[in-house]
Amino acid sequence: MSAPELIRIVSRDSPMALAQVERVRAELGALHPGIATEVIPVKTTGDRWMGALSQVEGKGAFTKEVDAALLAGDADLAVHCVKDIPGDRPLPAGTTFAAFLARDDVRDALIHPGGLTLDELPAGTRIGTSSVRRIAQLAASHPQLQCVPMRGNANRRMEKLAAGEADALLLAVSGLERIGRTDVITQILSADEMCPPVGAGVLALQCREDDTQTIDAVSGLGHPQTFQETTAERMLLHVLQGHCNSPIAGYAKTDRRGELSLRACVFTPDGKTVLNAHEWAGPLTPETLGTSVAVALLRQGARELIDGIAH
Numbered sequence: 076m077s078a079p080e081l082i083r084i085v086s087r088d089s090p091m092a093l094a095q096v097e098r099v100r101a102e103l104g105a106l107h108p109g110i111a112t113e114v115i116p117v118k119t120t121g122d123r124w125m126g127a128l129s130q131v132e133g134k135g136a137f138t139k140e141v142d143a144a145l146l147a148g149d150a151d152l153a154v155h156c157v158k159d160i161p162g163d164r165p166l167p168a169g170t171t172f173a174a175f176l177a178r179d180d181v182r183d184a185l186i187h188p189g190g191l192t193l194d195e196l197p198a199g200t201r202i203g204t205s206s207v208r209r210i211a212q213l214a215a216s217h218p219q220l221q222c223v224p225m226r227g228n229a230n231r232r233m234e235k236l237a238a239g240e241a242d243a244l245l246l247a248v249s250g251l252e253r254i255g256r257t258d259v260i261t262q263i264l265s266a267d268e269m270c271p272p273v274g275a276g277v278l279a280l281q282c283r284e285d286d287t288q289t290i291d292a293v294s295g296l297g298h299p300q301t302f303q304e305t306t307a308e309r310m311l312l313h314v315l316q317g318h319c320n321s322p323i324a325g326y327a328k329t330d331r332r333g334e335l336s337l338r339a340c341v342f343t344p345d346g347k348t349v350l351n352a353h354e355w356a357g358p359l360t361p362e363t364l365g366t367s368v369a370v371a372l373l374r375q376g377a378r379e380l381i382d383g384i385a386h
């Protein structure tokens with residue numbers, strides 16, 4: 076199969092999303108210098124709507140319009156944060172993952188203009204985040220702090236912080252790296268203090284499943300270890316069937332010996348109940364590891380907990 080002359084790349088139009096596309100273009104350019112690329116930015120429902128995501132299409136709000144452009148043939152390749160791709164339903168029919176790029180930092184960071192750490196923040200400090208995963212974990216570890224709703228892309232959240240809408244923010248380290256703003260970080264939270272979300276720090280390349288020309292051209296950008304980790308995490312999310320208000324964390328990690336393990340937690344929104352499971356893959360495939368950890372959480376009552384949260 077001959078390589079395509081041009082690959083049209085569709086993505087959200089936030090500064091972070093466009094930086095992600097530039098990474099893809101750079102990696103693709105190094106692998107296939109002969110392929111030209113064109114960027115097609117689109118605004119998604121998730122970018123326009125500043126209320127609760129559960130009031131729009133929930134988790135699909137950041138991917139719907141991008142996937143529609145891919146399926147309509149207006150673009151050949153979609154770049155998504157895996158974290159933003161719904162895990163409780165299959166990918167849109169007719170599309171497939173062609174590659175997962177090497178994983179970036181999975182951790183969350185605190186941004187506090189006064190330079191304090193989480194432990195040092197005075198009671199009542201307002202943390203701007205609408206993430207149910209961050210809210211639940213913070214309620215469990217730092218109940219004296221108060222979360223206030225905060226949506227919008229990372230640059231806009233920093234503007235809102237400067238305008239006094241919150242006293243501090245929690246944002247992904249990888250996102251801040253992509254927009255060149257690691258300077259605002261005052262503390263990086265370890266994955267043990269704040270368990271990352273499924274797909275943290277991973278970019279997915281999605282194609283039409285019949286477009287073997289583009290799939291073949293971009294599949295060389297895939298990172299095998301990231302593929303294994305992401306596959307285990309997404310299977311966990313699929314089996315748990317979480318909804319857009321489910322506080323779920325899941326983090327698969329490959330150690331120095333190459334051994335894959337998966338930790339996952341399901342919380343109540345108030346952080347008072349924390350279900351926790353951790354397993355090593357051993358001979359299991361990543362899919363089976365994800366299923367096994369999900370089953371361990373279901374045995375602890377995850378179904379009742381997830382279904383008990385309004386959405």
Ligand SMILES: NCc1[nH]cc(CCC(=O)O)c1CC(=O)O
Nearest residue numbers: 156158246247249250275276277
């Ligand atoms: N919810 C938006 C979003 N989607 C992916 C990232 C970060 C980058 C990543 O984890 O791939 C962010 C920003 C954030 O949570 O701070």
